[in-house]
Amino acid sequence: MIPERTIRITYYNINNPFYSSFYLAGFADWAKKHACDFVIAKQLPAELRRSLSSANSVNLLFAICPFKMECADKAFYFCIDALDRSQMNGGFHLPLLEMVRYYFKVNYNFGDITADERLRRHAQVIRPVLPCCPIRGSDSARIVRVLSLPGAAPLQNLGESLKRAKYLSSMLTLAQLRRTRGLQKCHDIFFVSSFYQGEQHAAVNEFRYRIMKEIKRHRDVKAVIGFSSQKRLEGKFAPLQVKWMPLRHYLTTLARSRVGIYVRGLHNCISFKFGQLFSLGLPIVGQSICNNRDQIMNHPFFDEQFALDEAEDIADRAVELLHQPDKRHTLGLSNAHLFDSSFAPAVVVGDLIKLLMME
Incomplete structure (x- = not known):
């Protein structure tokens, strides 16, 4: 049983909704039934911006969903990584891995993690998460409206935002x-x-x-x-x-x-x-x-x-x-x-x- 404490979860809008929509729908639906505020932010905090803007990893952000968890006196970042690769190269955003409390990985492979020293150092941070598929949440109208606005760098501009809104509109809801x-x-x-x-x-x-x-x-x-x-x-x-x-x-x-x-x-x-x-x-x-x-x-x-x-x-x-x-x-x-x-x-x-x- 999850304690009924007020929780605030912030999603930073930077990626392709084919990879994020499933989890956005989940957070929005979960928040309705619990003491939770779910927020979609269009601006990145400075420390997160620095991490995400790494030149070697910016091309991976299309499939990575960054979040911030705030509850009582604690606050920390976590992310969900839906990249195809399970290995370090092309499969992990290392600067983000080094700053988040949890790095949830769809294509989690313990063997690949233990085989690479860079990943092995963060083995307790990397956790498996069940896979996603494109789904519109029950509160999709609000989410589509928010995601259609220009938002968080380094990826987003108006064209990308409108494209994301179009993607979301093409999806079916869970119902x-x-x-x-x-x-x-x-x-x-x-x-x-x-x-x-x-x-x-x-x-x-x-x-x-x-x-x-x-x-x-x-x-x-x-x-x-x-x-x-x-x-x-x-x-x-x-x-x-x-x-x-x-x-x-x-x-x-x-x-x-x-x-x-x-x-x-x-x-x-x-x-x-x-x-x-x-x-x-x-x-x-x-x-x-x-x-x-x-x-x-x-x-x-x-x-x-x-x-x-x-x-x-x-x-x-x-x-x-x-x-x-x-x-x-x-x-x-x-x-x-x-x-x-x-x-x-x-x-x-x-x-x-x-x-x-x-x-």
Whole structure:
């Protein structure tokens, strides 16, 4: 039980809402039910500005959410890091790590932390946090209005602010996501992935291509598969290019499928698909989880839903599950319940605040 003391939590508006919206929704919803003021600040305190403005790390801020906790006679900074990488280089904002009380990491990997002396020194500061996906909070109108104003340097200007507001407006609220669970199923499998350019994305694109190719072999399966891209795809990827879908349309189409496929993101990260599939209450056939395993894998049916690492095996198991309606029903109900009870924004944030209040 969290003591009913007045808490003030300030979020500093610097990052991409695809990474922050989940946690902002959680803090806003949690604050309504507790003695907590949740504030979105548009200006950075001098000490935080100095830390965030480090030339070597400013490119990482798009996926890092900085906060300040104030309660009674104590005040300290903490952050939530949703960067893809679990290693030091490209995966941690070191100046911020050196100043915060807690550094919550979505792609937490204890092995990578202990293998690097710079991270090992801060091992007690780095803590795992459950993964996010883009969600609008119930108080989204106020949040969108605040985030659409020019705010905290070093990243924000009016153009970036308006872009963030547009991103937030494209998201579904938690209530809307839950309502999609009741939509009539009209696809067997929906597996549409963004195609990212660049050599570092080649392996991820190839793995997803192999899944799509294997699914297409099953001509009796009603599947919507393909790559979405702002650029015209070439070579073997060209026949699989599909029209870009706004996030709302993507999620409602995904909700109408009978089986959800999960694959890891770049650098083996936990992708947004994880939270999206659970929020929609879909049965999952997925790739194994590499990061944050101790916090994630201790749940019903996870050993079978996140067990495969060959693209063809994932596709074949998804097709097999189509012929097991009772199993799909069991997995879907379990996943929906798990999201509501353990993975929803306010629940995740509540667990963070319990730790913060122990200070």
